[in-house]
Amino acid sequence: MTWSTEFVELDKNTHDRNSFDCGNGELNQFLRTQAAKHMAAGISRTLLLPAANILPNGKFPICSFFTMAPSSIERANLPVKMAKKLPHYPVPVFLLAQLAVHREYQSQGLGGITLIKALENFWQVNEHMRAYAVIVDCTNDDARSFYEKYDFQFLCDHNDRCRLFLPMRTVSSLFQD
Secondary structure, three states: OOEOOOOEEOOOOOEEOOOOOOOOHHHHHHHHHHHHHHHHHOOOEEEEEEEOOOOOOOOEEEEEEEEEEEEEEOHHHOOHHHHOOOOOOOEEEEEEEEEEEOHHHOOOOHHHHHHHHHHHHHHHHHOOOOOOEEEEEEOOHHHHHHHHHOOOEEEEEEOOEEEEEEEHHHHHHHHOO
């Protein structure tokens, strides 16, 4: 199967969430049971790349997805050099809450494509609502290695996960002419 050419917002009536399997039960469960509820509650937005072909159930399989949400971090968690330029209250950031690729599409570069699309969305939002960085909480060492390939830096340990960040200045440099 091939993937579509455009990321779209999750629509549980159009996209087959139940057939999605990235190999991580927590991410699969989020997509199946929580992503649409979180969007309806207004706390996050999930975008996905559907497959080009429709399933017999009339829905499109999901090749990859990412979830974005607003968040904040304590200034004290940032490297001293960066923190000294910031106010003494929570710093606004964007949270890359979830990112996953279906097993069938792994090792084909789709993870990088999905991450770049997520960063592009954060960059576009940042034009209207500023944030200092994008943060991500890594579920395992493989996830950490993946994000570090894209210059994410260690921020802190958070809820038994490694939290990484990428300054919006770096994100902007990717998309500005």
